[in-house]
Amino acid sequence: MSKKILLTILFSFAVLSFLLSCNGDTETAVDPVDREVYVWSHNDYEQDRPLHKALELGFQMIEADIHLIDGKLYVSHDHPENLDETQELEEMYLEPLAAVIEGNSGVVLPESELPFYLVIDVKTEAESTFEVLSEVIEPYHPYFTRFENGEWIEGPMRLLISGNRPSLDADSPDRVAFIDGRIPDIGAGYPEELYPVISDNWNNYFSWDGAGQIPEEEWEQLTIFVDQVHAEGKIIRFWATPDNESVWEVLLEAGVDIVNVDDLEGKRNFLDEYFKP
Secondary structure: OOOOHHHHHHHHHHHHHHHHOOOOOOOOOOEEEOOOOEEEEEOHHHHOOOOHHHHHHOEEEEEEEEEOOOOEEOOOOOOOOOHHOOOOOHHHHHHHHHHHHHOOOOOOOOOOOEEEEEEEEEEOOOHHHHHHHHHHHHHHHHEEEEEOOEEEOOOOOEEEEEOOOOOOOOOOOOOEEEEEHHHOOOOOOOOOOOEEEEEHHHHHOOOOOOOOOOOHHHHHHHHHHHHHOOOOOOOEEEEOOOOOOOHOOOOOOOOOOOEOOOHHHHHHHHHHHHHHO
């Protein structure tokens, strides 16, 4: 079974199971329809095999934290102390991704129809870091979806900027980056073409950690957020979610589009087990 079919079945089965189990007073934000779900490899560079492990498991969003130091972009969660032992963004992600795309006839993940996102979480000052990032990725523009001379050109990857986010103009005739929005950005009028994703810290809005049932008021708030984001044509994610199966199931049942995970193999095993015949 392909990963695309597997994820689609997962979402449909989870939604149907939830609808059958809830009482008549409970509402859910989603209809039981087929829909693919993203898996976000959080802090991917901390995996034992960065990039390649997530790709082999079929995950469509890969996050790299970057620091601008002396004009170079280093990949690290915290400010790196030893630069000689810290890889730069280009060698760790851009060059390998370009090689993967060339080897896969122009795509990152042949089995998925979803756009693939390279997520750059900016840890240093937003504007100056983005300026250098723009220079570093310039040779790789053909691999990215971009707005060029006033026209969209589809590429095998999307560049999503998170963390310290720069100010970008949605009407600019030339743009290669998208912005990772936040819950307060809902209803602010930011277009999907600039803010395709809404992400936020789970702990800012919810206390449930996966033990027992999610409280009804928290379930209702979760589905409200999902409905609002979907109404804007965007997709939604929460970070700092407890990395366990109970939480993954509730996120899928609520219609959350992106599951944020650190335990990549655990998530893959969960998906495979969920559909075992």
